[in-house]
Amino acid sequence: TRSTRPQRLLNAVRKHATRGDPQSVISAIDHFCRHSEWAMNIGDEKGSILDSVVSELNPEKVLELGTYCGYSTVRIARLLPPGARLITLEFNADYAAIARQVIAWAGLEDRVQLVEGASEDWIPRMKEHFGIETFDFVFLDHWKDRYLPDTKLMEDCGLLRKGTVLLADNVICPGVPDYLQYVRNSLSYKSCYFKSHLEYTKAEDGLEKSVFLG
Numbered sequence: 001t002r003s004t005r006p007q008r009l010l011n012a013v014r015k016h017a018t019r020g021d022p023q024s025v026i027s028a029i030d031h032f033c034r035h036s037e038w039a040m041n042i043g044d045e046k047g048s049i050l051d052s053v054v055s056e057l058n059p060e061k062v063l064e065l066g067t068y069c070g071y072s073t074v075r076i077a078r079l080l081p082p083g084a085r086l087i088t089l090e091f092n093a094d095y096a097a098i099a100r101q102v103i104a105w106a107g108l109e110d111r112v113q114l115v116e117g118a119s120e121d122w123i124p125r126m127k128e129h130f131g132i133e134t135f136d137f138v139f140l141d142h143w144k145d146r147y148l149p150d151t152k153l154m155e156d157c158g159l160l161r162k163g164t165v166l167l168a169d170n171v172i173c174p175g176v177p178d179y180l181q182y183v184r185n186s187l188s189y190k191s192c193y194f195k196s197h198l199e200y201t202k203a204e205d206g207l208e209k210s211v212f213l214g
């Protein structure tokens with residue numbers, strides 16, 4: 001049977017990246033997506049903005065919604081101190097299987113817990129199942145119509161604390177208008193927009209950084 005694009009992406013990682021070297025995994029995926037096949041990773045341009053937000057925050061507890069092949073998982077986890085934890089949710093089993101191998105190739109499995117399932121099912125179980133009190137940093141990169149309901153769900157489950165940072169991908173393309181309207185007008189958030197481009201293209205896209213004020 002024909003291979004899938006995520007399988008071909010993983011093959012490119014195995015062929016061109018060095019085991020245990022996260023930067024080489026990131027570069028191999030970016031090269032594959034620029035020169036072979038486009039894929040919906042955050043990419044190098046928006047990825048650098050993600051890096052700067054994570055580095056400035058130095059979070060201990062991180063949640064990622066929408067793992068896909070694990071590219072942003074690797075970008076975030078490589079910047080975390082060893083004691084820190086990243087939980088990433090992915091409900092497509094095939095993508096989750098690829099992401100596990102990408103994360104392992106980067107040598108970051110000790111910091112990452114990939115959970116196969118839907119965000120709406122797992123967010124309410126974070127406390128009792130993972131012993132998480134609150135998250136320091138949340139990266140939203142899953143179905144664009146889930147950003148707003150899942151943000152409200154995280155609020156209701158008490159998973160956000162004063163100062164928790166939400167960073168949302170694709171706020172222009174494909175776009176998340178209801179989420180943007182909410183975080184930009186709610187008195188519970190301080191929000192700002194980082195203008196960039198859709199991964200590996202010249203189309204406009206950007207990241208929205210929103211600090212929960214409690």
Ligand SMILES: C[C@H](C[C@H]1O[C@@H](n2cnc3c(N)ncnc32)[C@H](O)[C@@H]1O)NC(=O)c1cc(-c2ccc(F)cc2)cc(O)c1O
Nearest residue numbers: 040066068089090091092095117118119141142143173174
């Ligand atoms: C949604 C996907 C990313 C992943 O998220 C998982 N997922 C979903 N909903 C849930 C859940 N509720 N819980 C857990 N996981 C969940 C899924 O299975 C994908 O693997 N991302 C995108 O669709 C995406 C699309 C584009 C894009 C832009 C321009 C175009 F012309 C075409 C596509 C760019 C991006 O940067 C994206 O991020």
Ligand SMILES: [Mg+2]
Nearest residue numbers: 042141169170
């Ligand atoms: Mg995205």
